[in-house]
Amino acid sequence: MTALHDLTLTEMRAGLVSGEYTSRDLVTTSLDRIAGMDGALNSFVTVQADAALEAADAADRKIADGSAGPLTGLPIAHKDIFCTEGVRTTCGSRMLENFVPPYSATAVCQLADAGAVLIGKTNMDEFAMGSSNETSYFGDVHNPWRHSLSPGGSSGGSAAAVAARLVGAATGTDTGGSIRQPAALTGLTGLKPTYGRISRYGMIAFASSLDQAGTLTRSAEDAALMLGVMSGFDPADSTSVDRSVDDYQSALDHPISGLRIGVVEEFMGEGLDDANRECVERALQALAEQGAQIKRISLRNIGLSVPTYYVVAPAECSSNLSRFDGIRFGHRVADPVDLQDLYTRSRAEGFGAEVKRRIMTGTYVLSAGYYDAYYLKAQKVRRLISADFQQAFAEVDLIAGPTTPTPAFALGEKTDDPITMYLNDIYTIGANLAGLPAMSVPCGLVDGLPVGLQLIAPPFEEARMLHCAHQYQQVSDWHRLCPEGYA
Amino acid sequence: MSWEVVIGLEIHAQLATHSKIFSSAPTAYGAAPNTQANVVDLGFPGVLPVLNEEAVRLAVMFGLAIDADITRHSVFARKNYFYPDLPKGYQISQLDLPIVAGGQVVIEGDSGEPKVVELTRAHLEEDAGKSLHENFQNLSGIDLNRAGTPLLEIVSEPQLSSAAEAARYMRTIHELVRYIGISDGNMQEGSFRCDANVSIRRPGEPLGTRAEIKNLNSFRFIERASNYEVERQADILEAGGEVVQETRLYDADADETRAMRSKEEANDYRYFPDPDLLPVVLSDEYVESVRASLPELPAARRERFMATLDVRAEDATVLTSQRALADFFEACASSVSPQLAANWITGTLLGALNKAALEVARSPVAAPEFAGLLQRIEDKTISGNLAKKVFEAMWAGEGSADEIIEAQGLKQITASAAIGKIVADVLAASPEQVQQFRDGKEKVIGYLVGQVMQASRGKANPGQVNSLLREKLQND
Numbered sequence: 028m029t030a031l032h033d034l035t036l037t038e039m040r041a042g043l044v045s046g047e048y049t050s051r052d053l054v055t056t057s058l059d060r061i062a063g064m065d066g067a068l069n070s071f072v073t074v075q076a077d078a079a080l081e082a083a084d085a086a087d088r089k090i091a092d093g094s095a096g097p098l099t100g101l102p103i104a105h106k107d108i109f110c111t112e113g114v115r116t117t118c119g120s121r122m123l124e125n126f127v128p129p130y131s132a133t134a135v136c137q138l139a140d141a142g143a144v145l146i147g148k149t150n151m152d153e154f155a156m157g158s159s160n161e162t163s164y165f166g167d168v169h170n171p172w173r174h175s176l177s178p179g180g181s182s183g184g185s186a187a188a189v190a191a192r193l194v195g196a197a198t199g200t201d202t203g204g205s206i207r208q209p210a211a212l213t214g215l216t217g218l219k220p221t222y223g224r225i226s227r228y229g230m231i232a233f234a235s236s237l238d239q240a241g242t243l244t245r246s247a248e249d250a251a252l253m254l255g256v257m258s259g260f261d262p263a264d265s266t267s268v269d270r271s272v273d274d275y276q277s278a279l280d281h282p283i284s285g286l287r288i289g290v291v292e293e294f295m296g297e298g299l300d301d302a303n304r305e306c307v308e309r310a311l312q313a314l315a316e317q318g319a320q321i322k323r324i325s326l327r328n329i330g331l332s333v334p335t336y337y338v339v340a341p342a343e344c345s346s347n348l349s350r351f352d353g354i355r356f357g358h359r360v361a362d363p364v365d366l367q368d369l370y371t372r373s374r375a376e377g378f379g380a381e382v383k384r385r386i387m388t389g390t391y392v393l394s395a396g397y398y399d400a401y402y403l404k405a406q407k408v409r410r411l412i413s414a415d416f417q418q419a420f421a422e423v424d425l426i427a428g429p430t431t432p433t434p435a436f437a438l439g440e441k442t443d444d445p446i447t448m449y450l451n452d453i454y455t456i457g458a459n460l461a462g463l464p465a466m467s468v469p470c471g472l473v474d475g476l477p478v479g480l481q482l483i484a485p486p487f488e489e490a491r492m493l494h495c496a497h498q499y500q501q502v503s504d505w506h507r508l509c510p511e512g513y514a
Numbered sequence: 515m516s517w518e519v520v521i522g523l524e525i526h527a528q529l530a531t532h533s534k535i536f537s538s539a540p541t542a543y544g545a546a547p548n549t550q551a552n553v554v555d556l557g558f559p560g561v562l563p564v565l566n567e568e569a570v571r572l573a574v575m576f577g578l579a580i581d582a583d584i585t586r587h588s589v590f591a592r593k594n595y596f597y598p599d600l601p602k603g604y605q606i607s608q609l610d611l612p613i614v615a616g617g618q619v620v621i622e623g624d625s626g627e628p629k630v631v632e633l634t635r636a637h638l639e640e641d642a643g644k645s646l647h648e649n650f651q652n653l654s655g656i657d658l659n660r661a662g663t664p665l666l667e668i669v670s671e672p673q674l675s676s677a678a679e680a681a682r683y684m685r686t687i688h689e690l691v692r693y694i695g696i697s698d699g700n701m702q703e704g705s706f707r708c709d710a711n712v713s714i715r716r717p718g719e720p721l722g723t724r725a726e727i728k729n730l731n732s733f734r735f736i737e738r739a740s741n742y743e744v745e746r747q748a749d750i751l752e753a754g755g756e757v758v759q760e761t762r763l764y765d766a767d768a769d770e771t772r773a774m775r776s777k778e779e780a781n782d783y784r785y786f787p788d789p790d791l792l793p794v795v796l797s798d799e800y801v802e803s804v805r806a807s808l809p810e811l812p813a814a815r816r817e818r819f820m821a822t823l824d825v826r827a828e829d830a831t832v833l834t835s836q837r838a839l840a841d842f843f844e845a846c847a848s849s850v851s852p853q854l855a856a857n858w859i860t861g862t863l864l865g866a867l868n869k870a871a872l873e874v875a876r877s878p879v880a881a882p883e884f885a886g887l888l889q890r891i892e893d894k895t896i897s898g899n900l901a902k903k904v905f906e907a908m909w910a911g912e913g914s915a916d917e918i919i920e921a922q923g924l925k926q927i928t929a930s931a932a933i934g935k936i937v938a939d940v941l942a943a944s945p946e947q948v949q950q951f952r953d954g955k956e957k958v959i960g961y962l963v964g965q966v967m968q969a970s971r972g973k974a975n976p977g978q979v980n981s982l983l984r985e986k987l988q989n990d
Contacts, residue, residue, distance in 0.1 A: 110560045123559065130553055132560060231559040236789035264562050265791050343789055346592050349603020350557040354656070370596055393594070393784035402786060 031056045032192040033509065036101055036249040039195055043090055043100050050090070050100025050144060053195070054083035057102040057146050060193050064513070068169050070178075070187035072107050073115050074147035082144040089142065097256055099142025104197040106185045107148040108155055109135050109240075110229040118231045119151040119163040119181075122351050122358045122377030132229025133261045134198060134240050141256040146194050150184030153379045154348065155205055155233040157181050158451045159441065162381040167438050170213060171510040172476055176435040179209030179451075185243045186213040191513045196244040196253055202233050203336050204430075204455025206241045207467035211430035211479025214469045214508055216496065218242050218250040221486045222462035223268035225254075226261030232347040234340035235266075237459040246506055247468065247496035251275035254489060270487060278490040279497040284318025286495060289423035293329050294454050300433040303478045306471030307429045310480045313502055314427075314495070322423055326415040331408050332456040333449060338392050338405035339460070344382075345389025351377060384445065413461040420485045425495055429454055430467040430479035454481060464489045468496045469505035477505065517714040517751075519744050520721060521680045522634075522672035523736075525687055526665045527697040528641070528705035529572045535640050535664035536563030536606060536791075543703045547657035551643075555662040557601030562790050565590075569664040570794060572696040573613045573638050574804045576666060579694050579811055580633060582617025584801050590638075590788045595781040599643035599656050607667075609785045612637035613794065614666075620813060621686045624676050631683050634669040641665050660704070666696070672711065672721065677740035681733045684708055688733075693812050693837045707731040712743040714751070722747070723757040727764050727771050739764035743771050815840055823852035832860045838874035839864075845881035850888040858888055862905055879908045887915035900924050900972050924973065933966070933974050937982050940965045951987055959983060 031053055034042065042048055058076050065071050079102070086100035110116050110128035117123045131139070139145065152162040160168040160183030168183040170176040171191040178187040182199030186209035189197050199206040201219035210217025219241040230240055242253040255276060260269040290311060295304060315321050353359035353373030360376060363369035378386070392401035419426060431451060441448040458465035463486060467479035480499075484492040500506050534541055537554035554561045577584045589611040592604040614636035623629030641663040646655035668687060674680045688706055691697040699706045708731075713724035725743055730736045742764075747757050761780070762771040810818075812834040819830040819840075833843045833856060842863075846855040863884065867877055879887075887908065891901050896919060907918045919925060940962060941948055950958045959980065966979045 108560075116559070118559070126559070128558065128560070130558075130561075227560075228562050229560040232790075234789075263564060265564050266562075266789070342786060346594050346604055346784070346786070349594060349596065350559070350601060352596060352598075352603060354598050355556055355601060356558065366598065390784065393786055395782045395784075398784075398786070 030514075032060055033514065034195070035245045036098075036195045036252055037246070039101055040098070040252075044095070050083040050086040050102075051080065053100065054079050054102050054144055054146065057194050060191070061146070064191060065188075065193060067174055068171060068187045068191055068193075069166050070150055070168050070184040070191070070193065071104070071147045072117055072119070072150050072165050072184070075114060075145060078114075079144055079146050086142055086144060096140065096142035097252065098138060101143050101196070102146050102194050103138065103143045104146050104149045104185060104188050104194045105135060106151050106182050106197065106199050108151060108200050108231045109148075109198060110231065111135055111145070111148065114145075114148065116148065116231070117165065118155070119153040119165060120377065120379070120382070121164040122374075124164065124358065126356055128229075130229060133226035133263060134257050135229065137257050137259075138198070138253075143256075149182075149188050149197055152181035152183065152205075153382050154231065154344070155181040155200055155202055155238075156344070156381050156385055158204070158208060158448050159436070159438070160184065160209075161438060161442055162379055164379060169438070170435050171513050172213065172435065175437055176476070177212070177438050177440075179212035179431075179435065181205040181209075182217075182243060183209050186210060186215055186217070189213075189243045189245065190215055190510060192509065196242060196249055198240060198253075198257075199243050200230060200233075200238055200240050201455075201459065202237045202239075202340060203459050204452040206243060207430050207455050207465060207479065207481060208452060210243055210467040211469075211481075212435040212477065214477030214505065214510070216244050216247050216250050216466065216468055216500075216506060217479075218244070218254060218466040218489070218493070219458065219464065220254060220258065220489050221268070221464045222459075223266055224464070224487065224489065225257045226259075226264040226267045228261055228263040232343075234343040235347060236343060237336075237340060239459070247466075247493050247500055248276070248279060250466065251279055251493045251497070254493070268487075273487075273490040275490050275493050278494045281494055282318065283314065283495055283498045286314075286319045286425065286491075287322060287423040288314060288319050288495070289322050289324035289419055289426045291329065291426060291428045292323050292325050294428035298432050298450075298453065299429055300473065302473040303429055303431070303433060306473065306478050307427075307480055310468075310470035310499065310503070311427060314499060317498055317502065319495070324419050324423060324426065326412070326419060326457065328408065328411045328415050329457050332412055332460055333453055335405045335408045335412065335460060336452070336456045337388070337449060338401050339409065341385040341389030342393050342402050342405075343389070345386045345393065348378075348382070348386055353377070381445070409460045412457055416457070416461045416463060416483070424484075424488075425492060426483040428481050430481040431455075434473045434476035434478050458483050462486065464492055466492055466496060468499060469508070470499075470503070471505060472508070477508065516717075517744070517748050518717045519676050519740075520672045520713050520715060520724075521674040521677070521740055522711045523668075523670045523674065523680060523684060523708050524711070525668040525670075525684065525706070525708040526641075527668060527687075527691045527699070529569050529664040529666055530695065530697055531566055531568045531572070531664050533566060534662035535566050535569045535638065537662050539662065541663050543700075543705075545659055547646075547655070547659060550659040551661055555601065555658055557603070563606060563788075565791060565794065566664060569638055570613065570796075571804055572664075573636065573666050574796070574801060575694050575696050575808060576636055576668070576691065577614035577617060578801070578805050578808055579690060580614075580617030580619055582633065582636070583615040584796060585611055585613050585615055586796050587611065588613040588637075588794045590791045590794075591785045592788045594784045597642065598654065599645045599658065599661070601643065601658060601661055605640060605642060606788055606791070607639035608637035611793075619683070619686050619690065621679065621682045624679055629679070631673050632671045634671055636666050636668045639665050639667055666691075672713075677737045677744065680710060680740050681737040684736055685733055689812065689835050694809060695837070701731045704731065708736060710736055710740055710743075712740055712747070713757070714744055714747050722751075723759050725757065725759070725771070726761045728761055728774065730764055735764060735766055738766075738769055739771055742769060746771065809837060812837075812840070819843075819852070823847055825852055825856045829853075829856040829860050832864070836874055842874055842877075842881045842884070846885040846888060849885045850892050854888055854892060855885070858884070858891075862902060866905075866909055878911060879905070883908060883914055890915050890919060894975060895919065896924055897972070897975055899976075933970070933979060933982060936966050936969045936974070937979065937986060940969060941983075941986060948987065
């Protein structure tokens with residue numbers, strides 16, 4: 028029998044229903060592993076042991092009386108960007124070190140209503156700004172595959188926690204690749220749905236037009252399970268889309284013969300690590316063997332996605348983070364001498380260097396005299412990138428390529444050079460700019476480290492993407508690999 | 515050579531919605547500080563705005579009432595600046611694509627002739643909270659009850675030529691927003707206030723540098739502040755100086771404006787489209803349905819009162835200044851002479867309402883009862899003077915006109931015989947005045963009428979008394 032911690036969500040659920048073990052067994056395992064292993068990983072900011080055990084017992088009663096929901100009793104974690112009523116929500120920042128929200132994010136409520144047991148809140152890059160989990164006020168997160176390496180970011184805590192089998196699944200958010208990149212670097216299945224599919228209410232905003240909640244799981248099947256619960260229109264989020272939610276799970280088992288997959292030429296050339304490229308090519312080969320038609324496609328303007336992103340995202344963040352002023356909540360400087368001093372020092376102390384860099388960039392690009400040259404131009408390029416995708420999807424059903432240029436990099440390796448760090452998201456940012464659903468699926472090892480195959484689908488075609496990923500996972504076992512020491 | 519005054523106004527009218535423009539918190543005035551603000555109004559992390567559709571409807575009503583273009587695809591933008599009573603660090607407003615574009619209203623110009631004033635735009639935005647600087651021992655208090663209250667910012671072209679015109683324009687807009695019911699217009703509670711952009715120039719020259727006077731919340735203040743500002747700028751220019759573009763505050767106690775911040779210190783608001791809100795897209799059907807819900811507008815109604823009911827222009831203007839007043843008038847004018855109704859409403863009724871500081875809608879004498887009184891005047895049951903007394907009794911709640919006339923025995927004495935006796939008595943008792951009349955001093959008749967009225971305890975009809983007196987004096 029597989030050890031409890033090594034079960035996927037779907038497997039755990041089956042065992043709970045059949046009575047093989049209880050939610051208390053699963054939650055106890057989770058809490059024990061966190062206590063024993065997270066010292067080396069630092070993937071959690073807050074662990075809710077007592078509340079989790081209580082919730083597990085309640086879940087066991089529900090399972091016993093037959094009133095269990097789709098996730099009842101399953102141990103999960105939330106990225107600490109999701110507001111949780113009564114539970115500290117830091118967003119990885121000193122600014123919110125002691126912030127306890129009086130409300131929960133809609134996604135948090137949906138998962139709780141479905142029965143998921145919240146184990147704790149995971150570490151992340153400060154305000155989701157970072158690709159290595161080194162900008163967190165609560166310290167670096169270590170990659171379970173090799174502790175000297177970064178797990179990626181900004182959802183690095185969620186990725187490390189799931190990869191290390193501390194919890195069954197975790198939520199993440201993806202503004203420029205913050206779910207897919209850490210998923211690739213830790214051997215997980217990471218899904219970012221269409222912009223507007225999951226409510227952003229209660230998810231602390233980084234860049235509102237790009238932010239989207241999603242999942243870090245051990246399989247496409249688990250992602251389908253989570254996504255079905257989290258998706259849907261929310262009247263509290265005007266940008267959420269009022270459109271029915273597909274049955275993601277029932278779509279998984281269809282064969283993929285005839286599926287047209289476009290491989291982005293621009294993603295497969297210079298800049299991509301050779302070994303990484305081979306892994307992606309082999310995965311595409313495997314899909315072809317299952318009957319998919321592999322085509323080469325071009326996204327002409329995709330090369331502009333990083334500079335476009337680094338205008339749009341900082342612009343929105345500079346405004347979104349204005350509310351952290353030390354007046355109503357969050358960090359406030361001791362003994363301010365006047366209002367200006369209260370603002371300046373509260374923000375200087377509360378925010379870290381990367382957040383400040385982006386606030387300053389964003390303030391600059393929105394300033395009088397620069398707005399047209401930067402913000403407005405970036406919006407135009409964004410529309411061009413979107414149009415390229417739309418054109419491509421006239422010929423293919425899915426787009427594929429690598430998730431990252433390389434496997435996990437060393438902690439500290441890129442911290443002095445923000446531009447190199449930003450380039451880590453070169454393949455993932457396009458889907459955010461175009462609002463498209465995208466995911467990363469483990470597709471091989473390079474020097475013993477996982478890398479990912481990225482799939483991108485047309486708007487609201489998550490089911491198609493999950494189905495392709497699931498079929499790939501039927502003929503591969505990369506997603507089954509467990510980092511040494513965590514088996 | 516004289517100065518030409520150029521004034522444009524930005525009026526902020528609070529829209530009469532029950533909840534805030536982007537949250538479900540109530541907009542009620544006067545609650546304890548920070549009890550009418552929820553996490554959205556407080557700008558908590560992760561919360562999102564959701565547009566109140568009623569605010570959109572009211573803005574569209576305004577646009578249609580001033581014959582403006584309704585923007586079919588309008589956009590909310592963020593205006594970024596730090597202030598303690600601005601919770602999110604930005605105000606959600608509209609910049610490039612306001613919901614209402616253009617439009618016009620007609621005011622009475624300084625010449626006395628009607629003057630068309632064009633509007634630039636009207637846009638939706640949220641109000642900020644309030645900073646309280648008293649009773650906090652060197653600190654400031656923040657009350658966020660107002661934060662998120664829906665405002666319509668109504669911007670005029672710089673087409674007002676004097677402080678008096680500016681005040682009349684503000685009054686016209688005030689009457690209009692109340693008339694169509696989109697704002698209660700309560701100026702004490704801050705529901706209707708304005709900023710004035712004032713500049714002066716020599717006739718024929720380009721626009722001068724303007725100063726913006728913030729937060730004027732009465733018709734008197736806008737007139738006084740604008741006048742002060744015009745004189746201040748004239749003094750500067752005549753002394754060879756230059757007007758500085760700046761924001762100024764009006765101090766009503768000192769009756770002067772004072773510099774608040776200069777252009778250099780002004781914020782760069784870094785406007786950009788709010789990514790949390792979708793563009794407001796309005797269909798033709800929607801706009802037409804709002805148009806159908808508009809009441810007959812004051813200007814059209816005034817014309818109709820004059821053209822079809824023969825009401826005098828001045829009276830028609832007063833009667834259509836408030837919708838409830840115009841309704842009151844029409845209810846009365848359906849059963850008595852319209853001009854009689856107009857006289858009594860603009861005189862007696864409005865006088866009593868003003869004295870008691872009551873809205874027409876709260877008048878103790880409702881339209882049907884008031885019409886009942888007017889009928890007794892029209893059919894000569896009582897005289898105008900007595901009718902005023904009857905009105906006072908009705909105001910005091912003593913009953914209907916007929917009940918009061920009956921109870922107090924006020925029916926006018928019309929029988930000539932009864933009056934003839936009193937007239938004869940009065941003439942006999944006033945030989946001096948009779949002689950004066952016969953010597954050609956006809957004015958003395960007024961005294962004699964008064965004597966007869968007094969003797970009849972007001973029940974005689976003064977017109978009838980007058981003619982009886984003349985008859986007797988001339989025949990005898």
